[in-house]
Amino acid sequence: MKNVAVIGAGTMGNGIAHTFAQFNFKVNLIDISEDSLQKGMTTISKNLDRMVVKEKITESDKETTLRNITTFTSIKEAVKNVDLVIEAATENTTLKTKIFKELDEYCSIETILATNTSSISITEIAASTKRPEKVIGMHFMNPVPIMKLVEIIKGYNTSDKVVNTIISLSKTLQKTPIKVNDYPGFVANRILMPMINESIETLYNNVAGVKEIDTVMKLGMAHPMGPLQLADFIGLDVCLSILNVLYNGYKNPKYAPCPLLVNMVMAGKLGLKSGEGFYDYTNHKKAEKVAKMFS
Ligand SMILES: NC(=O)c1ccc[n+]([C@@H]2O[C@H](COP(=O)([O-])OP(=O)(O)OC[C@H]3O[C@@H](n4cnc5c(N)ncnc54)[C@H](O)[C@@H]3O)[C@@H](O)[C@H]2O)c1
Structure with missing residues (x-):
């Protein structure tokens, strides 16, 4: 090949x-x-x-x-x-x-x-x-x-x-x-997306702010980045469509996308690729810094 x-x-x-x-x-x-x-x-x-x-x-x-x-x-x-x-x-x-x-x-x-x-x-x-x-x-x-x-x-x-x-x-x-x-979400997203959705729900319910939620998961669970930042990197539109596939595929309300995620996607806040999601990437230097974390 x-x-x-x-x-x-x-x-x-x-x-x-x-x-x-x-x-x-x-x-x-x-x-x-x-x-x-x-x-x-x-x-x-x-x-x-x-x-x-x-x-x-x-x-x-x-x-x-x-x-x-x-x-x-x-x-x-x-x-x-x-x-x-x-x-x-x-x-x-x-x-x-x-x-x-x-x-x-x-x-x-x-x-x-x-x-x-x-x-x-x-x-x-x-x-x-x-x-x-x-x-x-x-x-x-x-x-x-x-x-x-x-x-x-x-x-x-x-x-x-x-x-x-x-x-x-x-x-x-x-x-x-x-x-x-071959079942909805396979393994990776069947496990990852409910965690991301729950972190958005936690923000939506005003339990804590963006940085606080991400820091709890980074320092508490030894994740390399917080779930909200990861969602920004994946693309919020991509997260929403995966959650909809899980929701429709398993007919289980636990996969229902958080209304805040739906709103952000409708408003064009898609994360890193649109310049804004849970974090602001419009500042060029900030975006470069974030990109470096991934290289
Ligand atoms: N973003 C992630 O982290 C991630 C991770 C794993 C898998 N995926 C999957 O990878 C795929 C792409 O996601 P992405 O994040 O790169 O999306 P993206 O929005 O960044 O890119 C999609 C690209 O497809 C192009 N496109 C649309 N219709 C086309 C057509 N008919 N012919 C050729 N090109 C066309 C668009 O112009 C765009 O450039 C999706 O199926 C997504 O679920 C995404």
């Missing part, structure tokens, strides 16, 4: 493209606009600069990594000759099933189709294709170049051969793959 396509150049897509390119895969990176692609490439370049400064890679590694990535605005063009597609577009079932229908039409029959979805059913996405045995969840964590875990989700029809291929590919990227079954 040498040629891959990544759909979406946002938070996750640019990290996934960066990681594959750094391990010498040829990556076709696709987004709907040149502007999103440009932003994604700028982020990759800045993240590589940080790795050069920390002497994790050389300047020449950086140049090679960037050369391994080609950008596209058309899925059809970009997926013609690839062995694997990793879809990392916006978390929305209708959008993802539409993309997978197109992929099924344009990709070679041998191509494995993976999705980086945080919570949407792999089985449902696979059902929109004529190759459900080749559809799999490859759930990278944020920030992708740093985080070791890849949650590998076996859909109802995913073949063992495809699961084993993706497990060994993840190891090639120096990640630790963990295989799980």
Whole structure:
């Protein structure tokens, strides 16, 4: 496997493209606009600069990594000759099933189709294709170049051969793959999102302020960052859509998103990516400082 396509150049897509390119895969990176692609490439370049400064890679590694990535605005063009597609577009079932229908039409029959979805059913996405045995969840964590875990989700029809291929590919990227079954939220978000939601509920109920809640969890539970800051990093819109998948999937009120989270998303306060969430990132220096915590 040498040629891959990544759909979406946002938070996750640019990290996934960066990681594959750094391990010498040829990556076709696709987004709907040149502007999103440009932003994604700028982020990759800045993240590589940080790795050069920390002497994790050389300047020449950086140049090679960037050369391994080609950008596209058309899925059809970009997926013609690839062995694997990793879809990392916006978390929305209708959008993802539409993309997978197109992929099924344009990709070679041998191509494995993976999705980086945080919570949407792999089985449902696979059902929109004529190759459900080749559809799999490859759930990278944020920030992708740093985080070791890849949650590998076996859909109802995913073949063992495809699961084993993706497990060994993840190891090639120096990640630790963990295989799980396909139920709403899988393992990572089924456990993480109720904790984030409860921390928002704690703020909403005025039990404590943002910093206090995060400090209790950081110092008391030895978490590297507080749940509210983590929510800002993930994106509050992403958190809301995962909670809705859990709520609708299990029909259990314990997953109902906190009204404060719903309000913040409606108001466009999406966390780091919009400049404001539970914390304010509009100050450039502050945002840089926060970004460094992740590198
Ligand atoms: N943010 C996280 O921490 C995180 C972690 C793990 C998994 N995920 C999952 O990764 C996926 C992407 O999330 P994100 O946080 O990167 O979102 P994001 O909003 O940062 O980026 C999504 C990108 O997809 C692009 N896009 C939308 N429709 C498209 C289309 N038809 N074709 C090509 N590109 C399209 C958008 O323009 C945008 O650039 C989601 O499924 C999300 O659940 C997110």
